[in-house]
Amino acid sequence: MTAGRAEQVTDREQQVLDRIDRARRRRPRVREERVTMSHGAGGKATQTLIEAVFLEEFRNPLLEPLEDAAELRVPGARLALTTDSYVVSPLFFPGGDIGDLAINGTVNDLSVSGATPLYLSAGFILEEGFPVADLVRVAGSMRVAAAAAGVSVVTGDTKVVQRGKADGCYINTAGVGVIDRDITLGAARARPGDAVIVSGPIGDHGITVMLARGELDIEADVCSDTAPLNGLVAALLDAVPGVRAMRDATRGGVATILNEIAVAAGVGVLASEDDIPVRPEVRGACELLGIDPMYVACEGRLVAVVPGDQASEAVRALRGHPLGAQAAVIGEVTASQPGIVRLTTAFGGTRIVDLLVGDPLPRIC
Amino acid sequence: MRFVDEFRDADKAHALAAKIAALCEPGRQYKFMEVCGGHTHTIYKHGLEDYLPEAITLVHGPGCPVCVIPMGRLDDAMHLAARPDVIMTSFGDMMRVPGSNGSFFDAKANGTDIRMVYSPLDSLKIARQNPDRKVVFMAIGFETTAPSTAMTMLRAAAEGLGNFSVFCNHITIIPAIKAILDSPDLRLDGFIGPGHVSTVIGCRPYEFIARSYRKPVVVAGFEPLDILQSIYMLMLQLAQDRSQVENQYSRVVPWNGNPVALKAIGETMELRPYFEWRGLGFISHSALKVREKYAAMDAELLFEVPGVRVADPKACQCGEVLKGVLKPWECKVFGTACTPETPIGTCMVSPEGACAAYYNYGRMHRTRVPEAARAAGSRAAGS
Ligand code: SF4
Numbered sequence: 001m002t003a004g005r006a007e008q009v010t011d012r013e014q015q016v017l018d019r020i021d022r023a024r025r026r027r028p029r030v031r032e033e034r035v036t037m038s039h040g041a042g043g044k045a046t047q048t049l050i051e052a053v054f055l056e057e058f059r060n061p062l063l064e065p066l067e068d069a070a071e072l073r074v075p076g077a078r079l080a081l082t083t084d085s086y087v088v089s090p091l092f093f094p095g096g097d098i099g100d101l102a103i104n105g106t107v108n109d110l111s112v113s114g115a116t117p118l119y120l121s122a123g124f125i126l127e128e129g130f131p132v133a134d135l136v137r138v139a140g141s142m143r144v145a146a147a148a149a150g151v152s153v154v155t156g157d158t159k160v161v162q163r164g165k166a167d168g169c170y171i172n173t174a175g176v177g178v179i180d181r182d183i184t185l186g187a188a189r190a191r192p193g194d195a196v197i198v199s200g201p202i203g204d205h206g207i208t209v210m211l212a213r214g215e216l217d218i219e220a221d222v223c224s225d226t227a228p229l230n231g232l233v234a235a236l237l238d239a240v241p242g243v244r245a246m247r248d249a250t251r252g253g254v255a256t257i258l259n260e261i262a263v264a265a266g267v268g269v270l271a272s273e274d275d276i277p278v279r280p281e282v283r284g285a286c287e288l289l290g291i292d293p294m295y296v297a298c299e300g301r302l303v304a305v306v307p308g309d310q311a312s313e314a315v316r317a318l319r320g321h322p323l324g325a326q327a328a329v330i331g332e333v334t335a336s337q338p339g340i341v342r343l344t345t346a347f348g349g350t351r352i353v354d355l356l357v358g359d360p361l362p363r364i365c
Numbered sequence: 366m367r368f369v370d371e372f373r374d375a376d377k378a379h380a381l382a383a384k385i386a387a388l389c390e391p392g393r394q395y396k397f398m399e400v401c402g403g404h405t406h407t408i409y410k411h412g413l414e415d416y417l418p419e420a421i422t423l424v425h426g427p428g429c430p431v432c433v434i435p436m437g438r439l440d441d442a443m444h445l446a447a448r449p450d451v452i453m454t455s456f457g458d459m460m461r462v463p464g465s466n467g468s469f470f471d472a473k474a475n476g477t478d479i480r481m482v483y484s485p486l487d488s489l490k491i492a493r494q495n496p497d498r499k500v501v502f503m504a505i506g507f508e509t510t511a512p513s514t515a516m517t518m519l520r521a522a523a524e525g526l527g528n529f530s531v532f533c534n535h536i537t538i539i540p541a542i543k544a545i546l547d548s549p550d551l552r553l554d555g556f557i558g559p560g561h562v563s564t565v566i567g568c569r570p571y572e573f574i575a576r577s578y579r580k581p582v583v584v585a586g587f588e589p590l591d592i593l594q595s596i597y598m599l600m601l602q603l604a605q606d607r608s609q610v611e612n613q614y615s616r617v618v619p620w621n622g623n624p625v626a627l628k629a630i631g632e633t634m635e636l637r638p639y640f641e642w643r644g645l646g647f648i649s650h651s652a653l654k655v656r657e658k659y660a661a662m663d664a665e666l667l668f669e670v671p672g673v674r675v676a677d678p679k680a681c682q683c684g685e686v687l688k689g690v691l692k693p694w695e696c697k698v699f700g701t702a703c704t705p706e707t708p709i710g711t712c713m714v715s716p717e718g719a720c721a722a723y724y725n726y727g728r729m730h731r732t733r734v735p736e737a738a739r740a741a742g743s744r745a746a747g748s
Contacts, residue, residue, distance in 0.1 A: 012695075013692075013694055016694045016695075016699065016700065017694075017700075017728060017729070019700070019701060020699075020700035020701060020728065023700065023701040023704075031707055032471070032474070033471075033474075034471075034474040034475065035474070036470055036471075036474050037470075038470075038706075044705075044706050045706060048706070215483075216483065290716075337729060340729055342729060344412075345373075345410070345411045345412050345589075346373050346375065346411075347373045347374075347375055347378055347411040347412065347413070347589045347590070348375030348378050348379065348412075348415070348416070349411050349412020349413050349414070349415040349416060349589070350412040350415055350729070351409060351410060351411070351412045351726035351727060351729075352725070352726055352727070352728055352729045354724075354725050354726075354728075357705040357706050357725075
């Protein structure tokens with residue numbers, strides 16, 4: 001008498017879960033008639049928009065993996081190309097401004113693709129009336145950030161729109177790097193038994209910008225983690241050439257990356273809340289705002305997937321670099337529950353961590 | 366935030382779980398309703414069910430204000446917002462709730478002036494900054510949020526602000542609990558009482574549940590350990606054959622509530638004769654409206670609202686879910702047609718909604734502990 005009522009219920013629940021899995025694998029479709037803020041949040045709606053509109057129109061083998069940078073093979077070299085736009089508000093915040101964000105963001109997209117970043121372009125969209133002094137300050141930060149990352153801004157563009165048609169200053173940067181190591185990285189390469197690592201405390205940037213707006217009566221001593229990751233990545237790859245995948249945890253946070261890994265590789269990811277480094281100030285602010293730090297953007301943190309037996313080597317290498325001092329293994333890749341990210345909560349229960357719906361933190365980068 | 370960790374200690378949780386399991390009478394099934402959506406959220410977010418024996422089922426209640434707002438009220442609000450002279454202001458979790466013609470977010474993307482606020486005081490600020498527009502605050506929530514709406518109205522009155530009004534959808538929790546107790550669909554063994562609401566109304570209003578319906582009530586806090594401890598307290602009452610109102614959340618909830626908050630509500634609002642709840646239908650004396658004295662701030666009187674009753678979408682089974690009759694995943698459209706990005710019903714919208722909580726956090730294959738599975742087998746054999 002083991003086929004009890006409770007087990008039948010479980011079977012029915014299981015069927016529902018399977019049905020949902022199938023529904024989630026269906027081709028994404030944008031149902032909204034207009035773009036909403038959610039489409040820019042880095043979560044589910046963003047993914048749907050990219051897949052249903054852009055991937056649909058531009059589909060090609062280089063774009064299809066939807067990695068942080070595309071790998072271009074030209075005679076004699078492997079190049080990486082990426083682009084990103086910055087609309088952060090406010091433009092200046094503790095720890096950085098839109099200028100260093102625009103340089104570091106693109107440098108990081110190249111770095112986590114295994115490339116050495118070399119050259120960047122910069123496009124500016126300025127609103128009529130924007131103070132020149134602010135523009136000089138932004139450009140100055142870009143110069144300092146580029147020097148720190150060892151890249152040059154070699155081409156650019158400037159447009160001005162009428163007052164009210166933009167918010168001060170938007171920046172787009174594109175970057176080219178060269179993949180000079182014999183490696184192939186990609187979220188799809190994650191295998192059961194691999195370890196998932198983050199390079200430091202998460203959520204600093206998103207919370208800093210959110211609080212810098214002064215709309216919330218919360219004060220916390222936090223500052224953005226914006227930083228170029230090329231040095232840290234080099235240290236990791238020198239120590240562990242077998243790294244499977246890296247991503248920088250920007251919009252959508254670490255949760256989004258773990259989901260991308262789970263889906264791309266058809267594996268499960270089991271993370272442990274206790275092991276995920278979060279500064280107490282950030283955790284406190286998240287608690288008050290009712291958001292999960294796993295979804296909050298970083299601008300100087302990477303998530304790496306490495307073979308399980310090389311995890312401690314990888315953590316040691318990351319910790320040897322100033323930007324990786326608090327690197328930690330936060331979870332493992334599993335064969336069970338493919339496509340799903342589970343979290344063992346600090347409380348000792350389990351739950352899933354899905355892609356973000358909606359946009360709790362608009363315009364943080 | 367050290368105080369948070371104290372309530373999320375896994376060792377304490379294990380100890381409590383063992384005590385709860387020890388109180389389970391063999392062969393008996395326990396069903397407790399957590400009335401408040403905040404509890405539902407905590408339960409899934411922290412994976413609390415992993416600590417409960419098979420014999421205990423948590424049933425999610427109607428205490429999610431966004432979930433129980435009927436579609437007709439939303440259409441009324443949309444109608445108000447569409448007026449060119451109006452700026453509609455709303456809490457964030459209301460923004461995605463679908464009305465017959467889309468949500469506030471959709472309307473906003475189409476150019477309607479709807480602004481998200483964190484507090485009704487923000488609406489007041491907007492009213493001051495826009496003297497030539499009429500600023501309406503979409504007031505929703507139980508006794509938890511009603512005081513801040515009331516205080517804001519009092520402030521507006523004191524300032525003589527003429528362009529601020531409230532579209533009042535405040536509801537009260539006790540009549541909803543009573544409706545559930547009177548409904549024949551569900552047999553419950555006890556209630557995990559809503560913590561936030563109780564900070565305002567106190568614990569006394571629940572006494573009829575213990576007295577007349579002989580069901581234990583434990584008012585609980587919002588950390589996972591709070592909830593686990595409340596379940597233990599409920600189990601203990603049942604084991605000792607008691608039915609009482611107990612206050613697990615006494616560090617925050619005063620037994621007699623908050624007289625200042627209650628006074629502010631009483632000053633500005635009064636009970637409606639009846640109000641429609643999604644899924645539960647019309648419940649008498651279950652909601653608040655603006656008192657006549659403050660008629661100048663009552664958006665329902667200032668502007669014309671259609672006030673039409675709109676039936677829920679056919680596929681939607683939110684009513685059954687809100688009453689705890691169906692588990693979220695038992696709804697036919699759960700997770701396929703109805704997801705957090707494309708919600709059909711309200712329970713998928715608010716993070717406090719049972720469907721959203723289950724979809725976002727609980728949608729996975731749980732491995733069962735062997736003893737629990739054995740207990741399930743023997744229970745089925747016995748029944
Ligand atoms: S799945 Fe959607 S329609 Fe069904 S009960 Fe939940 S919210 Fe309502």
